[in-house]
Amino acid sequence: MKPMRMCMVCRTRREKQELIRMTANQTGEVVLDLSGKAPGRGAYFCKQKKCVQLARKRRALxxxxxxPIEASVYDKLEKEAEAWPNES
Ligand SMILES: [Zn+2]
Incomplete structure (x- = not known):
């Protein structure tokens, strides 16, 4: 069985590749972990625009x-999300 992770917005469990990982780096800055392998605590979102938008609304990060999370972190996430499909 493949490892499953839970989206922190909609709580859907998905395979890791269907999620995007956010992580806090050594300086405490929260960044997108596009490799999925960065060390540190991670948080996952579905690769879906609605989850990214809801994350911002609910201050999920x-x-x-x-x-506190800089608005630019959400901006980057939303920019990334532009490439993702809308449907679940
Ligand atoms: Zn989600």
């Missing part, structure tokens, strides 16, 4: 990492 702030909650996941217990720290």
């Amino acid at each position: 702030e909650r996941a990492f217990s720290q």
